[in-house]
Amino acid sequence: MLATQIRQKDAVFYFVSYPAEDLLSRVRFISRFYGEGESIMPEEAPQDDEIAAFIAKIEKTDKAFQRQLSRQKIKAIKNFYDTAVTQPPIPGTVLLFTGEKLEFEPLGKLENAGNLSEPAGKYLIIDGQHRMAALRFYLNEKAHEAPQVHVPCMIFDGKTEDFATEMFVIINSTPTRINKSHLIDLYEKVTWASPDRKLAARVVEKLYSESDSPLRYRINRLGGRSKQEKWILQAELFNEIHRWITDKEYTMGDTAADLDRLAGRYYEAIRDFLKAAEKVWDDAWGHNGYMITRPVTLKAMIRIVPELMADTVDMPSDERVKNWVKRLSPWADKRRDFRNEGFYERFPAKGQVERVTRIFRELKRAAGIGD
Secondary structure, eight states: EEEEEEEEEEEEEEEEEEHHHEEEEEEEEEOEEEEEEEEOOOOOOTTTHHHHHHHHHTTGGGGGGOOOHHHHHHHHHHHHHHOOSOOOOOSEEEEEESSSOOOEEEEEEEEEEEEEEOOOOOOEEEEEEHHHHHHHHHHHGGGGGGOOOEEEEEEEEEEOOOHHHHHHHHOSEEEEETTTHHHHHHHHHHOOOHHHHHHHHHHHHHHHHTTTTTTTTEEEEEEGGOSSSSSEHHHHHHHHHHHHHHSSOOOOOOOOOHHHHHHHHHHHHHHHHHHHHHHHHGGGGGTTTSSTTSSSHHHHHHHHHHHHHHHTTTSHHHHHHHHHHHHHHHGGGGGGGGGTTTHHHHSSSHHHHHHHHHHHHHHHHHHHTTO
């Protein structure tokens, strides 16, 4: 196929005008899509295809993939294809990836134009799955228009899974694509994420998944898309942990072992604190009639952990929990202040940021911490 080779610094990729029918037969859909009475079933990612597995995980994370939203988006794009006549229906490029190294043969003296070989397998779609799904549904109804539709594509070939992952993050890291809670899951996958962000993301992941975590499965990783009862957004929790990490001057280290070691320390501290807090708040913990496990209070409480750590850093976990239960015991007398009814009047503020700070100071004062 005819292609234009594009060089940008050390990167080489290709621009191709793909005939619609050819392209649709060469791409792999890894999410479920719906049209009017039709569906495109996701293709299973092979066990050794880490890139496909990664993108599929992001598309369907936390078992709450929004089929209705996907259907609405597909319908809107398809309707645009129906109405676009003089306008190009697909003016933006679709980004494709193959791990195979494609052969490029320049045409005569044209160094950047030539023939590009096709991959043996199917392309992964880094950006444009919804457009491609809508095109498939559209051409199912109007197959005669297929020869008139060519899709502008950028093809990235022969790179590692880290490259594909990073491209996916860069392309999709806007508020209308992947929300911040999603992006936190990606920090360990991209080369430009700083060690402190990778560390905070690892701690959040542990708080979500470890069996002894009081926040297990209570962290909302999907933002507004979650259909399950959650206590706090992943992005909000990440911000509090990241604040703690960047306030302290720990040696981060450069290896995965260093990251695991530090993540374990932070996780155990927050876990033990939450266990102590749960004992102190008693049946108000997790109760819908109280604000104890709402984001505004959880964030305020987590800010107290660094101030409790100094004297207990070397304590065994059980001993540390007992110590903290004793220190936080005055909170039990504050339970009435954290009832839903009248909560915002008891903690007046101009917004959540100010209210979190107000609750943090009140809880510190009540427990005599930092006096």
